[in-house]
Amino acid sequence: MAVVRCAAVRLCPLAGRAVTFVSAAHSRRTVGLSARRGYVFTTTGSNLQFRLDERTAHSSLDLFKKDTGVIYRILGLDPSKVQDNPERFRDWAVVFGDEKIGGGRHYWEVTVRKSQEFRLGVAEASMSRDDCVGTDSSSWVFGYAQRKWFAMTSNKIVPVMLVGKPDRVGILLDYEAGLLGLVDVENPRIIHNFKAKFNAPLCPAFGLWDGELLTHSGLEEPEGLK
Template sequence: MAPAFRLSLKAKVSDSMSHLMVDFSRERSQLKSLSFLPVPGTPVIDLSQCLVADNCVTVVWSVPGEDAKIEHFDLEYRRTDQEGAPRGREEHPWMVVEGIRGSEYTLRGQRFDTRFMTFRVKACNKAVAGEFSEPVTLETRAFVFKLDSGSSHQNLRVEGLSVEWDSTGGKVLEMKKEMKTRPASPLNSPARSAMMMSPKRTPMARGSRDRFTAESYTVLADTALDCGQHYWEVRFDKDSKAFAAGLALRSLGKFDQLGKTSASWCLHLNNWLQTSFTAKHNNKARSLEGPVPDRLGVHCSYEEGLLSFYNAHTKQLLHTFKTKFTQPVVPAFMVWNGSFSVQTGLQVPSAIKCLQKRNSGTSSSTASLT
């Protein structure tokens, strides 16, 4: 109001200049017509009403006392592996959701790659924001793994969680490295080098003895399962000549193909010569009916010995293996002339939990494959 006072106040003085008079009557009426917005109260997050499910987090809060002047709320959250108050510099920054009209908010489609998420919220009106609530930490544990590129078949190019068939198999690059380290001699001439790199010649470089080889175009995850329930999804190229996804023991031989030994269970898509979509284990196969989805959901319940495959879009059950896991198992994948990508950090969907509970106690339809 200071500019208004400076423009409107007009001082009056007495004839003898002994008194200075200022009339505040108009300014007083203006001040009385003003309404000042209070600082909003501090919200309180209701931990009992918060929900973590299906890779979504719903946060619910309230503000003590009625405060109709609140215009919106701002929610902040960050990922963490520490439960409770931070004990040092956090690796992940605060993320902000502004302008929430209501006392709850749901974060959807999250990837849970840390054990917890911390939340805090503040109320705002048109003039000012209040204090943040006390932070609340919610557990968001999910199954996270990477692909073990060190043991993958040499014809598979692994980049993060994506895999693509590579007919060269990195052999040309390994030959170039080998030739760079050789001393100069007539045997290492450019002409001879070109002959050595010709596709008609047997490649000189080979993978390590632990790498899958021959026709076992396989890559395993780097994290084993030995308890609990876990879920992950695989998106694959349906035009691949061959593709498989499932579980395997770490003892799976480097020449073994998924589903052809007792150490692996998988769904297998074959587009070579004729198209087939089968469940395979111990060299036994069962044909699956219906269209082939482009994304599979894989669910493992270790203690129950269940390995189930779903259409990741509709959560329709495709097949279930019922067995008894006596050793830790790892996610396993195979591709020939194609590609696929894996999505981890996913919780077991509620639809799958409900279906599993509904089917508990029923006999397995895959007894011949266990």
Template sequence: MGDQKESLRKITHTLAVKNEEISNFICTLKQSLENLEANSNRVQDDLQSEFGSLHAALDEMKENMLTRIKQERASRTYELQNQLSACSKALESSEELLELANQTLCSSETDGFTQAAKDIKDSVTMAPAFRLSLKAKASDNMSHLMVDFSQEREMLQGLKFLPVPATPEIQVSECQVCDNTVTIVWTLPEPDNKIEHYILEHRRTNHEGPPRIREDYPWMVVEGIQETEHTLTGLRFDTRFMTFRVRACNKAVAGEFSEPVTLETHAFTFKLDSSSAHQNLKVDDLSVEWDSSGGKVQEIRKEKNRTNSPLHSPARSALMSPKRGPTARPGRDRFTAESYTVLADTMIDAGQQYWEVKLDKESKAFAVGIALRSLGRFDQLGKSSASWCIHLNNWLQQSLTAKHNNKARTLDCPIPNTIGVYVNYDEGVVSFYNAKTKQLMHTFRTKFQQPVIPAFMVWNGSFSVVTGLQVPSAVQSGQRKNSGTSSSNASLT
């Protein structure tokens, strides 16, 4: 009986889920019908508007052409009427002169004939009829203002709805990810001069492959792209991947999105572990400020599924490293005495990592570097074999030194506002850079026997950390050049 009830409950649950799916689909269909009605009315109104604009343009062109014909006709009429008036006056004068000459010839009087003949001769010579041009000043031909709209008519007869733009294809081989920027390149199946712009969407994700139904991050939209490529700058890569898709748009409609492409944007991300910090340090996620009063003991956050030792972390891999370390320092309290130190919450046990530190150069003392998790609670950075660092001293006189195993080397370089830290765990390299100029300040070379962790120290000052950064290409290039050379810092390794 119990099994039958359980079976019936399962079937009922399945049916209820199916009914909910059908109900949701019915709502979707109803919404689609409403959208169809609204979209149909919208495109119909757009069509009416476009044809109205076309008619208005043709009417305006017709009025302009009619005005041109009227102006041409008026101008020629004026010329011809003036010429006609002048010719009529000349003809009237000539006829009067001709009548006078005939009367003189028919007169029988001899007295005064000679003088009369001379006067008539002079009048004929000066008559307007002999100064007139008998060629019309204006033509009556208006054929140059006739039109032939046969080609335009064919073009208008060929009007049709704009086609939906083709779906672009992202060229993964041409896309680039470097220096916290991503350049996306795409192509179309065939050229389309109707395309006005492209829309690119991207979002962060922690998995490789096509988008999933439920994602933690929303799509970010970049509109109005004119070219078939786009570069995203100023990114902070706090996830391993970014997914991209693009579509083309003409004046009327947007095409389908391209197949999503996921690119690896791996970068080193961590926060400061307040549970490890000296009590005189006020620790935020990525910033630290000296507090001479000592502050209150910060509570140690307990996190599930964390190992008690970095040695128990999963097998190392370049992609999965670095790893989150335990928030509490196993078997010991926070740093104390004169070890004004704080560690990061993420270990490095493989691969190449990079982060930057913005320091207050007015701090009385400051250090940045890496350390083993076994660093003692009284140990100061650089004064034991478990840490490597660059140290700024502002107490008596300003100095910048590289420190390891209680050995120090003075660095002959300007003190930057921001220091870049590069770690190549597999090669045993720790390098420090001027983050702005990418000038190498110092390099330690060693062989790590266990995972390391970013470490910081400050006394009477403050600093902030910038994570989510990829290894800059300038740093990678410099490391490749120096990989085959011996280290000048061997005495400190």
């Protein structure tokens, strides 16, 4: 008989519901220190490619499809059973991409159709692992919860007027221009954008409390956005 123990309970700030992570008999891919990837530092603007970084993934998240996808497991691992790493998010279901972006113009897409509660965007690579993306001044995200889109940074939420929920969305980052945009991939246009002053290396950032997300990088920026 598996022993199930409560590991952590945190409140998702927008959805207003408790998220409980528990340990159970559950298989998770473990990666030895020698096999782990370090961040790749990117300053150019062409065809950014990244995978999700297992070192940063909260214990409720599993990576799949060669670390391009992430799935939320409500029966996650007890954090004490996950390999200790100072880069891992401890309280929130967050994972970073394995790129540090210090300049340039970059574009990637995310398939979101299998999740009803998530956040997508960028965060400073040095962001506190005790915070959630969107709640501090070092992260900028677009999210979906309670069937509504929003933009969030510094714990401030701005509704995004997007009708329905597409299967896939794009993220456009222009580091020097201080632009982060949510992109309609069917009819390429920026739906909503942040204007910020980026002063530190950024990583693609993802929060997930339901279902799964699949990332698509190495893409050309759609012509309609240039």
